Amino acid sequence: MVATLIVHIKFVLSPKMFLMKACSFLIVFLFGSIHLVLAQLEGQPFPEMNTTTLESEPIQMPKDVNGKYTVLGLAYSKKSEKSLNTWFQPIFNKFIPKKGATKNVFSSFTYDVNVYFIPMFTGINTAAAGPARKKALKNIDPLLHPYILFYKGKLKPYKESLDFERKDTPYLFVLDQHGKIVYATSGAYTEDKMDAVEASIE
Numbered sequence: 073m074v075a076t077l078i079v080h081i082k083f084v085l086s087p088k089m090f091l092m093k094a095c096s097f098l099i100v101f102l103f104g105s106i107h108l109v110l111a112q113l114e115g116q117p118f119p120e121m122n123t124t125t126l127e128s129e130p131i132q133m134p135k136d137v138n139g140k141y142t143v144l145g146l147a148y149s150k151k152s153e154k155s156l157n158t159w160f161q162p163i164f165n166k167f168i169p170k171k172g173a174t175k176n177v178f179s180s181f182t183y184d185v186n187v188y189f190i191p192m193f194t195g196i197n198t199a200a201a202g203p204a205r206k207k208a209l210k211n212i213d214p215l216l217h218p219y220i221l222f223y224k225g226k227l228k229p230y231k232e233s234l235d236f237e238r239k240d241t242p243y244l245f246v247l248d249q250h251g252k253i254v255y256a257t258s259g260a261y262t263e264d265k266m267d268a269v270e271a272s273i274e
Contacts, residue, residue, distance in 0.1 A: 112235075113256045118144075118247050119233045123190060123221035126209050131188075131221055134251030141249060141273045142186040143167060146234075147242040148227060153191055156242035158261040160216075163187055166266065168219065185273060187219050194227035246272045 121133040134142065143163060147156040167183045193201040201224045208220060230236070236243045236258065246255040246269055255272035257265050 113245075113253045115252060115254075117250075117252050118245060119230060121190075121223060121230070122225070123188075123223045126205060126212075126217045126220055126222070128205075133188075134247055137186045137188075137247070138251055139249055140184060140186050141254075142188070142247040142251075143269065143273075144245045144247065145189040145242060146192060146223075146230075146236070146245070147190075148192040148194060149239045151240040152242045155240070155260045156189060156191075159242070159244065160189065162261050162266055164216070164219075166270065183273060188221050189219060190221045190223050192223045192227065192230075194223075194225065198224050244269070 118134045120135070123131050123133060125131060131137070133144070145156050145159050145163070147153040164187075167185050167187050169182055191204065193204070201222055205222055209217070212220065234243065234245075234256075238258070241258050242260075243256070243258045244265070245253055248254045255268060257268065259265075
């Protein structure tokens, strides 16, 4: 089908316009396919993942977070971590209650969810987990420490079960109270994605 459409475009456009249209089509096709694959994860249980806090306390996903909705951000490369960081402040502002905040009539509208950002250290990069943990403890605001987990181990089981193939892209998942995926997306933060995250929790 893709080849048929590109051949049809070729006959009605100049070579330069054909190339531009073909590239645009392929980009939309590929990103649309990725979105479709992630959407197919909805309703499936999140795979077991053994993580640790910055203080080296173990947390097993999704077993230890059952009972509340959970927002998880995962990244397994330096570039994807930078992109994942674009989610940090919006997620923090939306879902994490501020210490010392005064309770008022609107308090009942706040969300009671778990939030975790998980850098994944796999393969030869597992050796970097220790230094990265020390750096995070030193440089990241202590208020954010409870929301950062480290995963160290194999990548293949998660690539297969969560369908994240793009190394330089972060992935965001929303789990329900039973550890099932109710929303999945990828890439940097956008308002539309945040609206979808919020809608999946409501």
